[in-house]
Amino acid sequence: MKKKTLVLLILVISFADVALSQNFNWITPNKTYLKLFVNDDGIYRINKSDFTGAGVSTTGLDPRTVKVLYKGNQIPIYFSGEDDGTFDDNDFLDFYGERNYGGPTKHLDANTNANLYTTNEYYNLFSDTSVYWVDWGGSTGLRMSRSTYNAQENFPNNFHLKKLHFETDVFYYLGETRNPNSDFRYFSTERVAGEGWFWKSITADDNTFTQSALINDLVVSTQLCTLKLFAYTVSYTDSVFNEHRLEVKINNTIVDTLFANNLTRIDESVVFHQTF
Structure with missing residues (x-):
């Protein structure tokens, strides 16, 4: 033996089990975006000073049109203070960001190229950092749904x-x-x-x-x-x-x-x- x-x-x-598919057709040429680097999972907040600090004027910027994109797909965000249509000093947006995982990876039969199995890799071979883009203008952005729920117990x-x-x-x-x-x-x-x-x-x-x-x-x-x-x-x-x-x-x-x-x-x- x-x-x-x-x-x-x-x-x-x-x-x-589901990974966000890449969309390569989201970029508008000659348009300004904010670029964010995320290397840890968590809630991230962006406020007015982040825009102005990056050289973006918020005058006339309707916060209802602000969008956050990841891999070319829009993700839902929470925007506090957007209802009046003006980007005020106390307004901010929150979104959930994730580090760059390896994700679903196919393993093939080298003779037939058939997919034998798929692993969900924790580490990406190139970088642990994800890139998120902030866009504004045009249509209203995708928002997190709001709900009201009363629990029978505070801590079940x-x-x-x-x-x-x-x-x-x-x-x-x-x-x-x-x-x-x-x-x-x-x-x-x-x-x-x-x-x-x-x-x-x-x-x-x-x-x-x-x-x-x-x-x-x-x-x-x-x-x-x-x-x-x-x-x-x-x-x-x-x-x-x-x-x-x-x-x-x-x-x-x-x-x-x-x-x-x-x-x-x-x-x-x-x-x-x-x-x-």
Whole structure:
């Protein structure tokens, strides 16, 4: 039996399944825009002084026409004080901005170019910074909807969910191959099965990977946690079925055992109680 090897990337976070598609036809030539750089998720505020500080006169600027665009698509914003149609000193707009994630990435069969699976990458290969554009004039902009809701209880739950992401890109694996000396799939410019950045290679001689994390203020009541992990096998044997075995432990307690056959991926979400 040949040595069984895994490359492992652990992700402790869930990603959105839908990405905003790029629109390349939004730019109006010779028009002025405000350009914003965002490298962290959160609420961002822009006020009148931000416009004037960038050299944009707000005289005659109708705030109801202000728009914020990301990847060429307009996103909803909240604009306080826009109803009178004038950009006053105390007016401001808020929008939710996100850093630049890697997003959905296809992994192809190098022989047929068929999409075998899609990963939702946390890191972008080029930059973590997103660019947002502020436009004004013309039609009214997209706004967040306003609603009124009265809760039966002020705080119905005494806990909230928290997402943690652990990833260290140590080495780049070129993808599935049965003979690295003669397999010309390495020359494909597309990302093929198994290709990408990985954290650690787990082998029969080095078969343990440990990631420690201190999580404070855990709720007393028992809640479920989810661990998402991704690994890809890089060796195979035709004589044994499911020759790759990956044990997942939390605080030295096995919470799940995952198997893979030949050259394939392990892309699983493991659910366990927080009491582990």
